Amino acid sequence: MQNFIFDNKTRIIFGKDYEQVVGQESVVFGKKLLLHYGGGSIKNSGLYDTVVNSLQEHGIEIYELGGVKPNPRVSLVREGVSLCKEHNIDFILAVGGGSVIDSAKAIAAGATYDGDVWDFFTGKSEVSTSLPIGVVLTIPAAGSESSAGTVITNEDGLYKRATGHLSLRPQFAILNPVLSYTLPAYQTACGITDMMAHILERYFTTEKNVELTDRLCEATLRTIISNAHTVLNEPTNYNARAEIMWSGTIAHNDLLNTGRIGDWASHDIEHEISGIYDIAHGAGLAIIFPAWMKYVYKHDINRFAQFANRVWDVEIDLNDLEKTALAGIKKMEQFFSSIGMPITLTEVEIGDEHFAEMAKKATERGTLGNFIKLQESDVYQIYQLAR
């Protein structure tokens, strides 16, 4: 087990009706608040009114910035940064899913920085402080509600890049599973895939002695798998929605990373796809992860066999561990298909015309991943395996 620091201060406020306490939780951080959100869905659902009422009851002055889109753009982030600087905003409240929260984090970092916020995503500068952030979560998927990271797309060149810092962990996250009832099946399935991918990125490590972390990963994966069809078939099943929502946070709050280094190549490989094609991040991951697995599993067949056995109930064939490992990957693909996810690029009508360009862009800052380090040519072959 490797040395680690686990430092997660996000206060999780989980359950029915808790969006009503958002004012009380926010006012601790100041009276001037930037309310950040996406489109009209929170207005249609009544969530917007609930949040605004609660904030106003606590005497909070609200500045608004809506319009966050999936794969959130740096142009809107820059707009948010200007707003924060102009009005001396104290606190940013993100109401929405991962895109809104990531956008809010980038604004929070940019608001305390003199240069251009994109510097944090190119490596030109590093986040060291940020405005405090709070979250009312509507889409369980990204785990951004308790993570220290953010992913932003720069329209100029369609670069999708990540950065992170402890100060970007939200101060609180309000998680009411009821708010996810109206999420369409496809988005629900994308979220499920995304949270599973967050665990898989951490699970496939070269560190051998991480039994507790392995088992916690497996426990969370099994819970997601066990509840996936229920939330798709019964979108208003509270308990299943709750299991999925809490799993999505646990998947990405860094607990499942303790004692080892995760991989993260698949996310980087996928980012090039959703950077260009604007397909849902979860759908991209359902395509890329199996391809990545097929490309790398021989480097640690035991770990892939353990995954097959403990997560997918594949019986271990001691005389043919490769068969066991491959059966696990197959079961995962079948699962993704069963929840309506694509598992090939062909299914989403993406051809090979940008493979070379995407492989080049993905690796232009160095190799990808830690389980094995992928060069440009490896990434190209993984795109081919994903066809």
Place this chain on the structure above:
Amino acid sequence: MQNFIFDNKTRIIFGKDYEQVVGQESVVFGKKLLLHYGGGSIKNSGLYDTVVNSLQEHGIEIYELGGVKPNPRVSLVREGVSLCKEHNIDFILAVGGGSVIDSAKAIAAGATYDGDVWDFFTGKSEVSTSLPIGVVLTIPAAGSESSAGTVITNEDGLYKRATGHLSLRPQFAILNPVLSYTLPAYQTACGITDMMAHILERYFTTEKNVELTDRLCEATLRTIISNAHTVLNEPTNYNARAEIMWSGTIAHNDLLNTGRIGDWASHDIEHEISGIYDIAHGAGLAIIFPAWMKYVYKHDINRFAQFANRVWDVEIDLNDLEKTALAGIKKMEQFFSSIGMPITLTEVEIGDEHFAEMAKKATERGTLGNFIKLQESDVYQIYQLAR
């Protein structure tokens, strides 16, 4: 799943040599520090010197209070409170195991309170603030390094009582598995039992829909069980010590409690024993937990069968779930015996002479537990089952 708030701010600093950063982590909280510890073992091991040097390097003024004993006493806590008030202490550093940390927490609460600190343990008053606390852990067991609770014994009547508050969660906890190498086998086994008991108290709940939390509990229990014999046979096996140490924290940091109410009757029932007889808390739990289980399992045979199956690999007999449930309890008893724990009061030469008195004291503030609510007569019968 029930609504919950999960708010755990303890910064976990886990791994080799991290005790050397204690000065840097402590100085954030002020320059006047109370160093709280037990007997001479930290002096013999050199840990005391390492800690003091690191604190002094950061210009911290150290006040000392050693002498904490197992089942920490309120008399020493009162001494610590006086020291803190007299010298305007900013921060309390506990170097040791659960007893030292619990004692430090009680001092931290008492130092900001005008009345007698025991008021917090009788229910006369409630903790609302406390001095900040840091921990260098030497004994993985109690989980106090990241919990919000403390248990103190009042010599006057031998009352052992608990209290808790979010402010009592340590600000940081330094966990170096190497510091537990010298722990004797018996104490190691007591620690293992204690952390397992912390999970079991949370696992046996009346809440039906807590799949993720159940699976995280099972994952942690399996990890402890899987590493227990290794740490006993190879006390300097880093990876096994690390799994046990990290499991001990996870067992009691409240993650495994999310979405439900735990039981905690067994702890209360045991407290009466170790309050009077001064036997190790872990050993008392190895005796009481199986007795409690045998007394209550019929109230939810499915849950006990799930426990038997998922934690102890007992095959589920759908035609005889009671047999499955009882086989799980049996396996747990066998496990406790195999690591050198007593599983009956007779083994530790405790007779029935105080059963009536202990059952009365245990229930004098009301019924015990939540899985089922135990009256005085139930507790008496559990002591009988534990003979």
